[in-house]
């Protein structure tokens with residue numbers, strides 16, 4: 001399944017959450033970022049599907065996301081120097097934008113960069129004693145080195161991702177984060193199940209791929 005398809009599904013889930021939960025602009029941005037990232041994060045593993053066939057539109061979209069990440073990062077630094085504090089939701093969106101920008105790249109440098117971001121999150125989670133952030137950091141640090149459509153495409157990963165989401169929800173005290181994260185991640189596996197190669201949902205307990213290929 002193409003990355004842009006996953007991204008579109010994720011964004012839709014985020015929009016639905018923004019409509020469903022009590023509305024605020026910041027929460028809406030957060031829901032959409034988390035859902036979009038959750039829908040794509042399973043493909044932080046192995047050689048990216050996105051890198052093989054990047055259309056002109058998705059290339060532009062990808063550049064746009066990466067540069068908004070850079071801008072947003074500059075914003076976080078600015079706020080840190082002016083207010084001596086970092087807005088957590090803002091910082092979350094920054095990390096998400098960076099990773100979304102990276103997901104479409106391929107190669108060792110891309111993997112190392114993603115692992116570096118993961119290591120940064122582990123350190124941040126350690127300092128803030130937030131175990132969900134350490135868990136997220138570990139996921140992000142390890143994922144690039146795993147085989148494509150392997151461990152990140154299983155129910156175990158869904159459970160782990162949901163646990164990370166609920167930790168984040170408790171920490172930020174914003175209702176719905178866990179649900180949005182779980183729905184986003186699950187949407188990825190469901191979408192991949194509709195492709196000819198399918199998904200090994202129960203790997204390594206059950207090693208065969210489960211698939212319901214869409215007929216053209």
Ligand SMILES: [Zn+2]
Pocket residue numbers: 042043149153188192
């Ligand atoms: Zn996938």
